[in-house]
Amino acid sequence: MTDATDTQIFDAEPQLGDYYALMKPRVMQLVVFTAVVGMLAAPIAVNPVIGFASILFLAIGAGASGALNMWWDADIDAVMKRTAKRPIPAGKISAQSAMYLGVALSGLSVMMLSLSANLLAGFMLAFTIFFYVVPYSMWLKRSTPQNIVIGGAAGAFPPVIGWIIATGDIMVLEPWLMFALIFMWTPPHFWALALFMRNDYDDAKVPMLTVTHGRRATRNHILGYTILLVILAVGTAFTAIGGWVYLATALVLNALFLKGAYDIWQRDEVMSEADNFAVERKFFRLSLWYLFAHFGAILLEAALKPFGMGGW
Amino acid sequence: MALRAEHEIHERRKGLNIGVGLMLGSFVLLIMVLTFSKITSPEFQIPASQAQGVGEQLTTGGTN
Numbered sequence: 017m018t019d020a021t022d023t024q025i026f027d028a029e030p031q032l033g034d035y036y037a038l039m040k041p042r043v044m045q046l047v048v049f050t051a052v053v054g055m056l057a058a059p060i061a062v063n064p065v066i067g068f069a070s071i072l073f074l075a076i077g078a079g080a081s082g083a084l085n086m087w088w089d090a091d092i093d094a095v096m097k098r099t100a101k102r103p104i105p106a107g108k109i110s111a112q113s114a115m116y117l118g119v120a121l122s123g124l125s126v127m128m129l130s131l132s133a134n135l136l137a138g139f140m141l142a143f144t145i146f147f148y149v150v151p152y153s154m155w156l157k158r159s160t161p162q163n164i165v166i167g168g169a170a171g172a173f174p175p176v177i178g179w180i181i182a183t184g185d186i187m188v189l190e191p192w193l194m195f196a197l198i199f200m201w202t203p204p205h206f207w208a209l210a211l212f213m214r215n216d217y218d219d220a221k222v223p224m225l226t227v228t229h230g231r232r233a234t235r236n237h238i239l240g241y242t243i244l245l246v247i248l249a250v251g252t253a254f255t256a257i258g259g260w261v262y263l264a265t266a267l268v269l270n271a272l273f274l275k276g277a278y279d280i281w282q283r284d285e286v287m288s289e290a291d292n293f294a295v296e297r298k299f300f301r302l303s304l305w306y307l308f309a310h311f312g313a314i315l316l317e318a319a320l321k322p323f324g325m326g327g328w
Numbered sequence: 329m330a331l332r333a334e335h336e337i338h339e340r341r342k343g344l345n346i347g348v349g350l351m352l353g354s355f356v357l358l359i360m361v362l363t364f365s366k367i368t369s370p371e372f373q374i375p376a377s378q379a380q381g382v383g384e385q386l387t388t389g390g391t392n
Contacts, residue, residue, distance in 0.1 A: 029340045032347035065365040069358055132362055 034108040035117065038086055039079030046307075047078040047174045053311045054178025054194055057257050057318040062182045070133040070181045074174065077125035077141045081148040081170070084118035087111050088153045092220040098213055118149075133181040140180055144173040158221075161228040168202030169195075175311070190257045197252065197310060200245040204238045204277060205303040211235075211280070212293035212300070235281050238299075242277035246270040249310060257314050259327045265313040269306050276302055 051074050055067055062070075086093065086104055094105035103109040122145050130138025152167035160166075172195045179191035210217055210226045211234060217224040225234045249270050253263035276299035283295060320326030338345075366372060373379070 030344070032344050063365055063369060065361055069362045072358070 028108065030103070030109045030113070034103045038083045038103045038109060038114055038117065039121075040082030040085070041079075043082055043171070044075050044078050046171070048075050049308070050194070050198065050311055051075075051174040051178035051181075053315045053318075054175030054191055055182045056178075057175075057190065057194075057314050058179045058182035059256075060182050066132055067181065070129055070137065071178070073125045073129040073132060074137075074141060074177055074181075076121055077129065077145055078174070080118045080121035080125055081145040082118075083114050083121065084145075084149045085153045087114040087118060088149070089157070090114075092158075092222060095220040096213075096216040098216055129177075129181075134184045136184055136186060137177055137180045140173060140177045140186075144170055144177070147173075159223065161223050161225040163223065164203050164206045164225075168199050168206075171202060172196070172198035190255060193248075193252045193255060193257065194311070194314070196248055197245075198307065200241060200248055201303065201307055203241045204245065205300065205307075207234050207238050207241075208280065208296050208300040208303065211288070211296045231285060235283070239277045239281040242274055246274050254328075256327065257317065259317040259320075261316050261320070261326070262310075262313040265309050269309050272302060273299075273306055 048071055051071055055062060055071065086102055089099075090104040090111045093099035093102050099105065104111050104114055122142075126138050126142045126145070129141050148167070148170035152163065152170055156163045156166050175194035175198070176186070176191040179188075179194075180186055207225060210224045211231065214226060214231075217227055221227075225237060250263075250266050252258050253266050276295070279295045280299055288296060317326040
């Protein structure tokens with residue numbers, strides 16, 4: 017972070033929508049969805065009011081970490097085309113306001129989640145916010161090409177927290193399988209983005225794999241991680257959160273995903289530039305559906321169980 | 329004539345202020361509903377220390 021962001025000129029009064037944008041609403045949607053799946057896939061039913069409040073506090077915590085990330089990364093956000101319109105670089109909110117909001121909402125969300133669900137859930141949320149802001153945003157993002165791999169862990173915690181909200185237990189395999197699914201999915205998802213948004217990371221001097229090890233290495237890594245992800249995703253079908261619906265979903269999507277990664281691996285820069293990175297863009301869009309469908313299938317398996325149909 | 333002149337900043341920040349007010353109101357309502365749900369759930373137990381006090385009061389009839 018640089019001082020440049022503190023000396024911006026603000027012409028307009030910030031609106032509520034600007035503060036909402038500061039909380040990365042699209043990331044919050046993913047957090048809410050995966051956490052709800054984690055909570056409902058757990059073997060213990062949650063009181064709907066307690067479940068709703070807990071997921072809301074978890075979403076606020078995710079939003080708080082998003083605000084803190086935007087505060088810290090305001091200087092590089094201003095350089096990258098994809099992030100230049102975020103509230104701080106766009107001059108709508110000061111970096112200091114974002115920091116205050118992030119710290120205040122972090123404290124509130126952790127406290128309220130501890131009260132509404134249990135202390136372990138609150139602790140895990142506090143750890144997730146810390147992990148996203150300090151090791152990822154402040155340290156790894158600007159120092160290692162493995163930033164996405166390790167930072168992806170922060171985005172993988174919500175289903176674990178959802179499970180803890182319901183059970184108060186962390187020492188079982190299933191929530192960690194959901195964690196691993198997001199953790200392994202994150203690198204190919206972001207590396208595909210880095211391939212077709214290439215100037216962004218170069219300009220911002222963020223050491224993405226494309227910048228430090230080259231684009232050939234990134235294509236190799238996408239294929240390598242996708243193979244590991246496919247094994248994990250299909251293997252999850254045979255656990256307590258899997259079943260026929262999940263298995264069918266996983267087989268179709270993993271075949272498509274593996275084909276997409278293979279196509280990316282086969283191409284070089286000349287081929288990609290010729291069609292404006294069509295295959296890389298398609299793989300990125302598919303990756304969004306991939307995660308949504310896997311968690312949707314886990315949710316469906318859980319929803320079918322009371323009728324004697326879900327699971328094995 | 330109004331007792332207090334409306335400052336320009338009130339008009340400028342009207343949307344934000346209304347939004348924050350509604351959110352705080354919703355937060356209070358949520359805490360109320362959450363508390364009600366918790367104390368009416370079958371798993372709810374009065375904390376041991378306080379339950380002891382209640383017991384003593386019930387058995388001795390004392391107030392302190």
